[in-house]
Amino acid sequence: MFSTVFLDLPPLVHAAGAVTLPGSKSISNRVLLLAAMSEGTTTIHDLLDSDDTRVMLIALRTLGCLVEESGTTVRITGLAGKLPNGSAKLFLGNAGTAMRPLTAALAVVAGDFELSGVPRMHERPIGDLVDALRQLGCAIDYLGNDGFPPLKLGKPALKLDAPIKVRGDVSSQFLTALLMALPLVATKDIVIEVVGELISRPYIEITLNLLARFGVQVQPDEWQRFTIPAGAKLRSPGDIHVEADASSASYFIALGAISTAADGQNGIKVQGVGADSIQGDIRFMEAAQAMGAKIDSGPNWLHIQRGAWPLKAIDLDCNHIPDAAMTLAVMALYADGTTTLRNIASWRVKETDRIAAMATELRKLGASVVEGADFIQVTPPASLQGWKPASIHTYDDHRVAMCFSLAAFNPARVQLRIEDPKCVAKTFPDYFETLFSVASSATSSIPVICVDGPTASGKGTLAAVLAEKLGYHFLDSGSLYRITGLAATRAGIPLDIANEAAIVALLNTLPIHFEGSHIWLGNEDVSELIRTEEAGMNASKVSAFPAVRSALIDLQRNFRQLPGLVADGRDMGTVIFPEAALKVYLTASAACRAERRLKQLISKGIPATLDSLRADLEARDARDSSRTVAPLKPAQDALLLDNSELTVDTSVQTVLDWWQSKQPF
Ligand SMILES: Nc1ncnc2c1ncn2[C@@H]1O[C@H](COP(=O)(O)OP(=O)(O)OP(=O)(O)O)[C@@H](O)[C@H]1O
Numbered sequence: 011m012f013s014t015v016f017l018d019l020p021p022l023v024h025a026a027g028a029v030t031l032p033g034s035k036s037i038s039n040r041v042l043l044l045a046a047m048s049e050g051t052t053t054i055h056d057l058l059d060s061d062d063t064r065v066m067l068i069a070l071r072t073l074g075c076l077v078e079e080s081g082t083t084v085r086i087t088g089l090a091g092k093l094p095n096g097s098a099k100l101f102l103g104n105a106g107t108a109m110r111p112l113t114a115a116l117a118v119v120a121g122d123f124e125l126s127g128v129p130r131m132h133e134r135p136i137g138d139l140v141d142a143l144r145q146l147g148c149a150i151d152y153l154g155n156d157g158f159p160p161l162k163l164g165k166p167a168l169k170l171d172a173p174i175k176v177r178g179d180v181s182s183q184f185l186t187a188l189l190m191a192l193p194l195v196a197t198k199d200i201v202i203e204v205v206g207e208l209i210s211r212p213y214i215e216i217t218l219n220l221l222a223r224f225g226v227q228v229q230p231d232e233w234q235r236f237t238i239p240a241g242a243k244l245r246s247p248g249d250i251h252v253e254a255d256a257s258s259a260s261y262f263i264a265l266g267a268i269s270t271a272a273d274g275q276n277g278i279k280v281q282g283v284g285a286d287s288i289q290g291d292i293r294f295m296e297a298a299q300a301m302g303a304k305i306d307s308g309p310n311w312l313h314i315q316r317g318a319w320p321l322k323a324i325d326l327d328c329n330h331i332p333d334a335a336m337t338l339a340v341m342a343l344y345a346d347g348t349t350t351l352r353n354i355a356s357w358r359v360k361e362t363d364r365i366a367a368m369a370t371e372l373r374k375l376g377a378s379v380v381e382g383a384d385f386i387q388v389t390p391p392a393s394l395q396g397w398k399p400a401s402i403h404t405y406d407d408h409r410v411a412m413c414f415s416l417a418a419f420n421p422a423r424v425q426l427r428i429e430d431p432k433c434v435a436k437t438f439p440d441y442f443e444t445l446f447s448v449a450s451s452a453t454s455s456i457p458v459i460c461v462d463g464p465t466a467s468g469k470g471t472l473a474a475v476l477a478e479k480l481g482y483h484f485l486d487s488g489s490l491y492r493i494t495g496l497a498a499t500r501a502g503i504p505l506d507i508a509n510e511a512a513i514v515a516l517l518n519t520l521p522i523h524f525e526g527s528h529i530w531l532g533n534e535d536v537s538e539l540i541r542t543e544e545a546g547m548n549a550s551k552v553s554a555f556p557a558v559r560s561a562l563i564d565l566q567r568n569f570r571q572l573p574g575l576v577a578d579g580r581d582m583g584t585v586i587f588p589e590a591a592l593k594v595y596l597t598a599s600a601a602c603r604a605e606r607r608l609k610q611l612i613s614k615g616i617p618a619t620l621d622s623l624r625a626d627l628e629a630r631d632a633r634d635s636s637r638t639v640a641p642l643k644p645a646q647d648a649l650l651l652d653n654s655e656l657t658v659d660t661s662v663q664t665v666l667d668w669w670q671s672k673q674p675f
Pocket residue numbers: 463464465466467468469470471472488546606607609610653656657658661
């Protein structure tokens with residue numbers, strides 16, 4: 011997951027390949043609660059691992075439920091409606107799929123509970139559900155504002171005779187919550203009557219479908235009355251598989267519709283969910299097809315290719331696909347006219363006011379947007395010049411972040427910044443990694459920051475922190491020369507020019523691979539071994555051989571992957587990435603560098619003296635600067651930074667400021 015303050019997306023050009031999506035949030039949290047409340051043990055396969063499921067799991071454990079996790083498989087020993095912990099305080103983050111159903115389930119069983127969430131959760135309405143539960147005799151108090159969490163639940167005095175009325179036109183989660191909770195107390199038939207038009211019916215279909223899997227056959231009557239039969243009991247189905255999330259699939263369906271494939275590849279394959287999904291958002295397929303996507307599907311997969319181009323503008327009632335419809339609003343940027351998405355009033359009470367958020371952010375990109383109480387109308391920029399680079403504010407809303415990433419395919423190739431990219435953790439923590447696994451940019455548009463300079467100037471430290479802060483890959487090019495020196499020494503090859511060919515032949519066979527900050531030579535983690543002063547000196551020797559340098563060029567350039575790269579070395583800016591957007595030449599006085607190296611070695615328990623270290627680093631600098639190929643020197647367009655008197659933080663901030671000043675935002 012990208013936990014950076016922002017994530018810059020270079021212009022994306024192609025997309026092709028297969029993606030496997032995480033489990034459905036709606037199914038995951040429903041199944042977790044049903045499994046916890048039912049009789050028997052349920053093994054849930056492919057459960058979504060995200061913020062929203064995590065708060066549900068923590069809540070269930072707090073209530074005394076036995077939860078055993080093993081990867082994406084979770085075993086729940088059901089409580090059969092009896093809670094061992096009759097009082098608990100539950101924090102439910104911003105998970106509506108946890109807050110609403112848990113409120114109903116805990117309100118009908120005896121106990122004292124407090125349910126709270128993040129500030130936005132305390133602005134999301136729950137009054138209609140509370141009103142419905144109070145009709146049943148549930149004791150519920152508001153701890154903050156009336157109509158909103160946090161809530162205090164007490165012991166109910168249940169009255170099951172009259173039909174329970176619940177509004178269906180604000181959120182279908184209120185009805186879902188009642189449907190899942192009432193089997194716990196169905197000593198007689200319980201009737202729920204929906205007041206107002208029921209929105210988001212497909213979510214109710216998921217609820218009914220899953221209740222049936224847990225042994226409860228609710229009798230629906232025209233989507234207005236639902237009867238939970240007397241004697242209904244939640245019973246574990248044993249094993250249950252969670253489909254991939256159809257709302258998450260919408261981004262990749264859209265991706266297939268708007269992108270062209272790179273050579274030899276063919277569209278986007280989405281694995282884990284197919285056209286026969288029980289999730290309502292699968293009908294996003296139809297909307298995407300109406301806009302021009304070509305989609306094939308099988309039992310558990312979808313295959314999407316670009317069809318009509320530009321996409322066709324549509325006018326659609328999106329009541330049945332409220333979440334996935336946000337993706338349509340971004341697809342509208344690529345349409346041949348104005349797209350209108352109607353009947354989306356529920357967007358206003360989601361993670362943020364999504365109509366306002368989408369309108370604001372689409373306008374930043376240059377679109378014309380009209381918004382109303384329950385609709386949004388999007389007209390794309392009239393020409394390439396109409397597109398504007400934009401920093402997309404994401405409002406702590408995972409779907410805003412994910413759907414706007416698709417704007418990186420804009421034909422004007424303007425840059426895009428996604429603020430707070432980690433908000434995708436709510437449903438799809440690895441969203442951007444998955445996107446980058448199938449999307450590609452022109453290599454020349456993938457940003458590179460080069461940090462070159464003499465030994466112990468702090469290049470590695472600076473470059474690694476920059477890479478972390480920007481979410482970019484990191485190339486420690488010196489490690490490649492260090493490994494070459496190590497391998498040659500181990501093979502008994504003297505490190506002199508006469509053996510250049512032998513060293514290159516050996517280098518070409520080396521199974522080098524990188525895993526985070528660890529460097530492997532085959533099965534051996536050599537990260538520490540190559541850090542000695544001797545290894546540094548040997549690296550300096552082999553790095554002077556032209557054929558060794560040539561042999562390492564492609565390997566280094568291959569590090570230039572989405573979303574960007576920070577590369578540290580001696581010739582990053584002069585030879586390997588001469589067109590890099592920012593080149594930093596980092597220096598510090600020899601005295602200062604020797605002192606830093608001394609501290610570094612002593613902290614690792616390696617004895618050393620200041621004088622010998624200074625002599626060694628000056629000798630290394632001299633060799634690195636005087637060799638005939640790619641000598642150590644600043645690139646002509648490098649910015650010089652002497653950090654002798656600067657802390658690491660100040661150096662990092664200086665370079666980040668330089669980088670920001672080059673961005674169009
Ligand atoms: N600005 C700074 N102020 C103080 N200490 C620093 C600064 N930058 C780096 N250091 C420290 O100096 C030591 C050497 O830094 P680092 O290993 O990053 O240098 P380097 O240039 O990559 O060296 P080499 O080229 O030999 O790999 C580290 O212990 C690091 O924490």
